[in-house]
Amino acid sequence: SQQGEEDPQALSIQEGENATMNCSYKTSINNLQWYRQNSGRGLVHLILIRSNEREKHSGRLRVTLDTSKKSSSLLITASRAADTASYFCATASGGGADGLTFGKGTHLIIQP
Amino acid sequence: DGGITQSPKYLFRKEGQNVTLSCEQNLNHDAMYWYRQDPGQGLRLIYYSQIVNDFQKGDIAEGYSVSREKKESFPLTVTSAQKNPTAFYLCASSIATTSASPLHFGNGTRLTVT
Numbered sequence: 001s002q003q004g005e006e007d008p009q010a011l012s013i014q015e016g017e018n019a020t021m022n023c024s025y026k027t028s029i030n031n032l033q034w035y036r037q038n039s040g041r042g043l044v045h046l047i048l049i050r051s052n053e054r055e056k057h058s059g060r061l062r063v064t065l066d067t068s069k070k071s072s073s074l075l076i077t078a079s080r081a082a083d084t085a086s087y088f089c090a091t092a093s094g095g096g097a098d099g100l101t102f103g104k105g106t107h108l109i110i111q112p
Numbered sequence: 113d114g115g116i117t118q119s120p121k122y123l124f125r126k127e128g129q130n131v132t133l134s135c136e137q138n139l140n141h142d143a144m145y146w147y148r149q150d151p152g153q154g155l156r157l158i159y160y161s162q163i164v165n166d167f168q169k170g171d172i173a174e175g176y177s178v179s180r181e182k183k184e185s186f187p188l189t190v191t192s193a194q195k196n197p198t199a200f201y202l203c204a205s206s207i208a209t210t211s212a213s214p215l216h217f218g219n220g221t222r223l224t225v226t
Binding site: 004030031033035040041042043044045048050088092093100101102103104105 | 116118147152153154155156157202204211212214215216217218219220222
């Protein structure tokens with residue numbers, strides 16, 4: 001079953017602008033991860049935030065987690081054409097290796 | 113460079129035939145996974161393995177089989193029993209068998225069955 005749901009499904013912005021994507025989930029989690037997928041390729045891990053963390057940064061990426069609202073957001077600042085991709089959140093409810101559940105993704109297009 | 117290699121990139125088969133997708137990793141990771149991705153959908157877990165000679169079913173294992181005879185290799189067989197096999201298949205690995213270990217993905221095999 002899919003737990004994480006990204007919003008919006010698609011987003012188109014101008015290069016240089018900031019892009020914000022949201023992820024909502026239903027049950028309690030141990031951690032939440034964001035991945036990027038370029039067209040026709042595998043996913044690349046971007047960032048992991050644990051349930052006891054509220055915000056995390058990595059380069060131009062900022063992730064927030066609100067466990068009371070069961071939601072997370074991914075902010076990409078100063079977007080570049082190379083950021084064009086699909087972005088997926090994945091939630092981990094259990095501690096085991098089968099624990100990740102992926103959402104359907106947000107397709108981000110950066111217009112030059 | 114360490115990574116995960118999936119082959120072939122594209123695969124075409126006739127209905128009723130079994131087909132095996134290859135996945136090899138040189139990252140020395142213990143855990144390996146197979147996911148299926150359909151257009152506009154998230155990833156769904158088919159099988160995973162935490163250690164050599166051991167594997168568990170994921171959410172959609174019916175019509176699929178796997179083996180894990182070597183740490184580096186985790187081939188997936190799509191059998192004729194899989195009702196809707198056309199999809200993009202992704203193999204992944206992680207250093208540890210916990211959900212806090214990020215997944216490293218291969219570049220996928222796109223299977224088309226006609």
